[in-house]
Amino acid sequence: MREIKNHPILRFSRGERIKFIFEGKELTAYRGETVAMALYRHGIDVFSESAKLHRPRGMFCAIGKCSSCMMRINGIPNVRTCILPVQKGMIVERQKGLGDKPERTAKFMPPIERNEKVTIVGGGPAGLSAAITLKKSGITPLIVEQNPLLGGQLIKQTHKFFGSKEEHAGTRGIEIAKEMVDEVKRLNIPHFTNSSAFGFYTDRTLAVFKDNQLVKIKSDYFVFATGAAEKMIPFEGNDIPGVFGAGAAQTMMNVFGIKPGNRVLMVGAGNVGLIVSYQLLQAGVDVACVIEASPKIGGYFVHAAKLRRFGVPILASTTIKRAVGVSRVKKAITVKLDEHFKEIPNTEKEWNVDTVCLATGLIPSVTLLAQAGCEMKYIPALGGYVPLRNRLLETSLKNVFVAGDADGTEEASTAIMEGRIAAFAIAQKEGIDKTSELNETLDELKRLRSGPFGKKILSGIAEAENARLS
Amino acid sequence: MQDYLKVGYITLENLDFPENDIIEKHFVAVTECVQEIPCNPCVTSCPVKAIEMKGINGVPKINFEKCVGCGNCVAVCPGLAMFLVNIRNGKGRVSLPYEMLPLPETGNEVFLLNRVGERIGKGKVIRVFVPDEKFYSAVVTVEFDDVNLVKYVRNIEVIK
Numbered sequence: 001m002r003e004i005k006n007h008p009i010l011r012f013s014r015g016e017r018i019k020f021i022f023e024g025k026e027l028t029a030y031r032g033e034t035v036a037m038a039l040y041r042h043g044i045d046v047f048s049e050s051a052k053l054h055r056p057r058g059m060f061c062a063i064g065k066c067s068s069c070m071m072r073i074n075g076i077p078n079v080r081t082c083i084l085p086v087q088k089g090m091i092v093e094r095q096k097g098l099g100d101k102p103e104r105t106a107k108f109m110p111p112i113e114r115n116e117k118v119t120i121v122g123g124g125p126a127g128l129s130a131a132i133t134l135k136k137s138g139i140t141p142l143i144v145e146q147n148p149l150l151g152g153q154l155i156k157q158t159h160k161f162f163g164s165k166e167e168h169a170g171t172r173g174i175e176i177a178k179e180m181v182d183e184v185k186r187l188n189i190p191h192f193t194n195s196s197a198f199g200f201y202t203d204r205t206l207a208v209f210k211d212n213q214l215v216k217i218k219s220d221y222f223v224f225a226t227g228a229a230e231k232m233i234p235f236e237g238n239d240i241p242g243v244f245g246a247g248a249a250q251t252m253m254n255v256f257g258i259k260p261g262n263r264v265l266m267v268g269a270g271n272v273g274l275i276v277s278y279q280l281l282q283a284g285v286d287v288a289c290v291i292e293a294s295p296k297i298g299g300y301f302v303h304a305a306k307l308r309r310f311g312v313p314i315l316a317s318t319t320i321k322r323a324v325g326v327s328r329v330k331k332a333i334t335v336k337l338d339e340h341f342k343e344i345p346n347t348e349k350e351w352n353v354d355t356v357c358l359a360t361g362l363i364p365s366v367t368l369l370a371q372a373g374c375e376m377k378y379i380p381a382l383g384g385y386v387p388l389r390n391r392l393l394e395t396s397l398k399n400v401f402v403a404g405d406a407d408g409t410e411e412a413s414t415a416i417m418e419g420r421i422a423a424f425a426i427a428q429k430e431g432i433d434k435t436s437e438l439n440e441t442l443d444e445l446k447r448l449r450s451g452p453f454g455k456k457i458l459s460g461i462a463e464a465e466n467a468r469l470s
Numbered sequence: 471m472q473d474y475l476k477v478g479y480i481t482l483e484n485l486d487f488p489e490n491d492i493i494e495k496h497f498v499a500v501t502e503c504v505q506e507i508p509c510n511p512c513v514t515s516c517p518v519k520a521i522e523m524k525g526i527n528g529v530p531k532i533n534f535e536k537c538v539g540c541g542n543c544v545a546v547c548p549g550l551a552m553f554l555v556n557i558r559n560g561k562g563r564v565s566l567p568y569e570m571l572p573l574p575e576t577g578n579e580v581f582l583l584n585r586v587g588e589r590i591g592k593g594k595v596i597r598v599f600v601p602d603e604k605f606y607s608a609v610v611t612v613e614f615d616d617v618n619l620v621k622y623v624r625n626i627e628v629i630k
Contacts, residue, residue: 008571009603160548160605162509164526170511170546175604269478282570296475301505302549304478309625310570311587314478451506451527 058241124152126404242329261355273359381460382408497539
């Protein structure tokens with residue numbers, strides 16, 4: 001049984017049960033549960049088969065970033081099931097290959113148009129902070145979020161945050177999310193959930209799919225707070241169901257109360273890998289080992305120490321060579337690496353695990369900005385292609401801002417501050433004087449990034465800002 | 471590069487530890503936060519200003535003479551890297567943050583675990599402090615016969 005009953009930090013209040021049909025069989029879901037989660041809770045790992053080799057496929061990211069969980073829903077193929085809440089009587093089918101056209105024309109509503117002052121794409125820490133700051137400055141923005149819930153990845157962060165009081169230090173991420181979402185509601189900030197922004201065109205129209213309807217949004221300003229996606233790394237068997245992003249495992253257990261597996265191999269000892277491993281232990285899941293390709297642990301030492309204390313080994317200079325299994329991971333093979341990251345022969349080790357979690361970095365989600373012609377640059381220190389921007393986070397497109405992980409993968413505290421900076425910058429352009437608040441936030445952000453862990457991100461930001469100026 | 475970043479645990483030579491005459495008086499906080507990370511709730515939660523830190527990215531330094539052993543820092547530390555140590559009536563005592571199920575109860579016998587999760591003895595739970603779990607970790611205090619273990623006990627395993 002994959003359902004988590006008791007948890008040291010979380011209480012799961014599961015809603016009423018609703019029935020849906022999967023491959024001709026009736027299954028139940030809890031209200032609010034997504035299709036992918038409901039299936040997974042029932043022990044279903046295989047969601048589709050690949051187009052050419054017919055290999056079984058399951059979900060990977062669980063937050064609507066990748067395409068691994070696509071299924072046929074009510075006859076429509078290529079629907080992302082990880083962000084689609086189950087509805088009563090929904091017909092869910094495994095998708096074979098690319099998916100056939102719907103047999104009957106789905107009933108789409110005619111498109112509508114909206115005009116906004118500010119549109120914020122993404123309702124995570126950066127987006128919500130931008131929205132709250134704007135509203136408090138006298139400007140009402142619209143938030144567009146593709147997931148069923150606001151709060152982004154904060155809604156699964158059960159650990160206490162670092163930083164100082166101003167950045168909610170000592171508060172668990174889930175509580176920060178709750179505070180921010182409550183404030184958005186208290187301030188009556190309009191927000192679309194379950195709404196995917198899928199296109200941003202050179203005439204500055206944002207195309208959003210909401211409730212079976214195309215919504216075309218024109219806006220004086222945009223803030224792209226679209227977050228980041230987990231990286232897949234190449235190894236044999238990396239498509240076998242049971243290979244997840246570490247964040248996906250976190251979504252399963254901490255948002256939906258579902259165990260991702262019984263025994264996990266964690267790939268990557270950065271903060272994500274270390275934190276998620278500890279949270280797996282809290283959910284009652286065994287962590288066989290954490291492996292790290294580089295010769296040292298990349299995340300905070302204290303997170304590593306928390307795991308070691310429970311007897312979880314952390315092996316540096318080690319990578320995953322192969323995942324074994326057909327419709328579910330059955331084993332994983334690791335191998336040691338020399339100082340040039342070359343495999344050392346005869347150092348393979350077999351692990352009996354049913355789950356492999358990849359915590360091997362994040363890629364900023366920037367496709368919408370790239371589509372609209374925003375100048376981009378590949379900056380490894382920021383996680384990949386990022387939009388060029390100035391100090392106040394305005395991109396090469398006038399009045400189009402970026403904030404949070406989308407401009408370089410970092411963490412929630414800095415995302416919150418970046419959201420605030422973009423909002424103050426917009427307020428300034430609208431003639432509302434926010435100079436002192438803006439400078440305060442810029443200073444605070446500088447202070448937070450001033451330690452050794454901030455060096456890499458600062459070098460990347462300098463590159464993005466300088467390229468924007470030249 | 472410090473070795474602890476290779477293996478994920480720290481050894482005593484990298485840590486400050488109070489003399490026995492101090493910890494025989496009352497509980498005293500010790501820290502295993504040795505890396506410059508942007509975080510300071512231990513400093514702001516200390517009622518007697520016994521923890522010093524140079525800027526938000528500094529490493530906490532505890533004034534063992536000043537510390538009153540209240541345990542605020544143990545409950546608040548996001549890295550679960552603060553502990554209390556005490557020797558009383560010939561017994562060792564350690565207070566540690568604990569965020570797992572089942573939470574032990576006062577009087578329970580538990581295995582004492584070291585920094586790599588090895589069992590190094592048995593002890594008795596003498597106090598379980600459960601603050602608001604939204605912001606704090608539960609703090610479990612264990613007592614054991616071998617006073618030298620105050621330097622090594624950093625986790626417990628509830629005996630089922």
